[in-house]
Amino acid sequence: MELWKESLQTALDDRFDAAFKELTESNADVREAVKQQVEASILLKDHPKYDDELKQIADSYFEAMQLLLGEYIQHMYIQGAKDCVTVLRELGVIK
Incomplete structure (x- = not known):
């Protein structure tokens, strides 16, 4: 990168x-x-039934959810910044 x-x-x-x-x-x-x-x-x-197989499934699920939420948050933050610039341009504050 x-x-x-x-x-x-x-x-x-x-x-x-x-x-x-x-x-x-x-x-x-x-x-x-x-x-x-x-x-x-x-x-x-x-939980007594939390064995290795269930642990692997749960870990996989939570890792995927964390990744998706992180990407979503980043996308929304950047989109908000772009929207802010658009509004400022429309108001004539910036060119």
Whole structure:
């Protein structure tokens, strides 16, 4: 990957992390959802029927979901920036 792309990706990752931290701190529903996710993960891993096969399936599922959500967040963030530029151009603020 080119250096400028790596730098941009690092900056985006940092911004996403900061935004999620801000969201978690300011939104009780998000804090509760995070708590539920952690509790469900513990229950799953402690479940007596959680064997190697089920672990592999669950890990595969959660890795795919995490990748999809990350790509979606990045796409929406970049699209929001593009939309912002479009609005500023339409308002005559930038050319």
